[in-house]
Amino acid sequence: MKGIGTNEDTILMLIASRSNDQRQQIKAAYKKAYGKDLVSALKSELGGLLESLITALMTPPAAYDASLLHKALKGVGTDDEVLIEILASRSTEQIRDIIKTYKKEFGGKLEKEICGDTSGHYRALLVILLQGSREEGVNEALVQKDVKDLYAAGEGRFGTDEEKFITILGNRSAEHLREVFTAYRALSGFHIEESIKNETTGNLEKLLLAVVKCIKSVPAFFAESLFGSMRRAGTDDETLIRIMVSRSEEDMLDIRENFKKLYGASVYTTIQEDTTGDFCKALLYLCGGND
Structure with missing residues (x-):
């Protein structure tokens, strides 16, 4: 990032091919060495979809989900697709971490804000899922x-x-x-x-x-969502980024397997066909290789 121009390839290699824990360590070490916030520095060097993707990758998972939910709820209207995707797919432990992080980051109660933006039976089921209290075993x-x-x-x-x-x-x-x-x-x-x-x-x-x-099957659910984000008139970049970032360390290999089984194509080649440039390169790192 030093001087004129940016070496995007090095940024992609160093960030997209590391785990989130490693990225947090890199962020802390960067601040200690140079006295600057790494995320702010990256934002000043990048732009567009690549900036959105790299910024998301630099965010801890619970904080990323909390920020997505906050964005889905604030302002006029509600992004129900995001509410549904996160609350239907996250584990009990992840839901609890998201609720705590939401309170810490945004100063409000997630349940209260969801209740304010939704209604009826839809709201009731969202609130049940927020409790993260599924019974155990088979009765x-x-x-x-x-x-x-x-x-x-x-x-x-x-x-x-x-x-x-x-x-x-x-x-x-x-x-x-x-x-x-x-x-x-x-x-x-x-x-x-x-x-x-x-x-x-x-x-x-x-x-x-x-x-x-x-x-x-959570991986099959995300394989279907991933296909929908790319195989429509124009790519749904927000959904594509959200899934690739949130699942890259969870179950990406299983998603790839389900994607291939359902659609007869690899996630890797589909990304290549539907995206371009450094944004495409970063997504391919997260994909973890071609089938």
Whole structure:
């Protein structure tokens, strides 16, 4: 970064191919050596999508999620796609870290701000997911009851008992729900996703579907989201950055495997086809190689 011009290749190699823990150590060492904030220095040298990506990579995971949620909630309107993606996919421990970091960084309670921006059954399920208090293990005695309750709440009646869907899908363990989904198909003849689409609409439908997909497979959920961010008229760069940054150290290899299985293409080559320049190079580092 010294002098005129910027060596972007070196910046990409040093940041995009390191872990977040290592980046935090580099940031601290840089400040000690040069008396400057590394993120501010990077911002002054970079621009556009590359700046957004590198800045995101320099942010600790909980702080990054908290900043995404704050941005989704502030101002006019709400970015429900971000709320749904984060709250449906993060682990109990990650949710707790996000809540603490949100309070520290933005001085407000995340739950209160979500309640102020959302309503109805959609809000109720978001609040349940924020509690991060899913039950543990499989309750075999409860599996069949949950199946019957879900059927009675939707396909088996005129109208829908949304609260029953919210309570069961928001509180049971992932292992328990996977058994419920299998038994539900056998009883009703419908996949649970089909029933959700038949019985609910709007943001509640989107959130319930995201919860079900993440219960079944978080990497498959993100493979689908990643494909959607690139294979539409123009690339959804915000979603692309969000997924690549937040999943690069979590389950990127599993996402790549699911992407290949679902779409017959590699994440690596799809990124090459849909992005350009240094932004593309940085994403390819995060991808971790070609299939």
